[in-house]
Amino acid sequence: MKRILLLATLLSSFVIPHSSFSAQPNVLFIISDDLNNYLGCYGDPRAKTPNIDKLAARGVRFERSYCTFPLCGPSRNSMLCGLYPNSTGILSNAQIFRQTIPSHISMSQAFRQAGYFAARIGKLYHYNVPKSIGTNGHDDPGSWELELNPAGVDRMEEEPKIFTLTPGQFGGTLSWYASPKDDGEHTDGLMARDAEWVLERCAKQKDRPFFLAVGFFRPHTPYVAPKVPYFGWYPEAEMPVHPTVDKNPPEVPAAALGSHKNEQDKLTDELRRQCVQAYYASISFMDAQVGRVVDSLDKNGLADNTIIVFTSDHGYHMGEHGLWQKMSLFEGSARVPMLIVAPGTKGKGTVVNTPVSHLDLYPTLTELAGIKAPANLQGQSLVPMLNDPNAVGRGWALTQVSRGGGKNRATVSRDKTSDGKRIFGYSLRTLRWRYTEWDEGNAGTELYDHDNDPSELVNLAAKPEHAKTVAELSAQVRAAAKATFPADGKTPELKEGPLWAPTLVDP
Ligand SMILES: [Ca+2]
Structure with a gap:
């Protein structure tokens, strides 16, 4: 009996799993749009985000992670180029770094050059939301081998029903809608389905590693999500309303509050509660789609050899300092969630406290994969922190x-x-x-x-x-x-x- 057990142990130790880490790891890069740190794993008391929380438990949660510029286009170009906005030249929306530094190698392009299959689903570089949903947006075609742009009922079909503070607009202005349609009919739900499709195919070609980027559109305005169950998880009456503040406090520079928009003065307490409810509901809806994608990774036997990143392009105000949305340098707007699950590193449910930046993702992923990165990247590798949460690195963002x-x-x-x-x-x-x-x-x-x-x-x-x-x-x-x-x-x-x-x- 002992000998059989010994033999079994020996055999199991010699069986090379089909996704051995000795192979180059895959990357599943998930980014949400306009998501702040209203997540359970970041201690939010209301957020129901079980799937993102599970990712935090599987890997490393960066407590203090920051974008380089709290606006979609500059932030995304910066993160995906590994350069500050002053070096990408992208300091506004609706532009792409190929217009400024055309020969720079983007993050996924570095993986492509190393032989990876790089695919994009949804928003990685800038998109106008919702008007570019279903298109390539302001994408960089050189970054990907495959691009998928599904569009759900939230694009066009439900737009006339959306409540908005500025009639006719719902991309840049506060706007929301509790949809009667279910997850699978919304854009982010269709994206999760497409990610499953890609992962199933990648699982059949394990000899070629992949870099799959999934850019969910929620919780960006308009906050459109299925009413059932998500809006029901956040009773309107229980939603917090930040106290009204002095619009021009003498001790705060006017520029610090310069992202205030006049239409936001229309927000009554009732509208504020509805707005916060819809934002939370959109986060939980997006979280459910993250769950589908990660489940697919697990079911296809890819998890052991796939690095997972979850982040957002910038933070978001919900009434703090009298501010809503992005474009401020306060914590709520500059801070982003950042989770990294990296097989082969020691971090499992650990928390890193030292400040880190979006810029650090590019050198981290190339180091983990053993891929050559451009010499001019401006971030630091977070690999030491993935193994030791007390590693400090640069120490600021x-x-x-x-x-x-x-x-x-x-x-x-x-x-x-x-x-x-x-x-x-x-x-x-x-x-x-x-x-x-x-x-x-x-x-x-x-x-x-x-x-x-x-x-x-x-x-x-x-x-x-x-x-x-x-x-x-x-x-x-x-x-x-x-x-x-x-x-x-x-x-x-x-x-x-x-x-x-x-x-x-x-x-
Ligand atoms: Ca954004």
């Missing part, structure tokens, strides 16, 4: 945003104080502090102490007792901002003949 800049930059012309000139704000997040300079301090500075003020309600920048901290962080943020530019110090300019019609910008 930088987020920038702009204010003003004329009609052609509608999405960034929200600040009323900049006289049409485009100014930039840079915000440095360390473990304890958030320090922000607007126009190199000419349009204000902010200092928030996250040890004592996680909601960033008290700006300490002008307090004499914090002068030393301000001086240190000012030097640090300026050095970090300078390093966001390419070696020649100049932001790459858009080349002649834009690939995308500028009139299609949906603010």
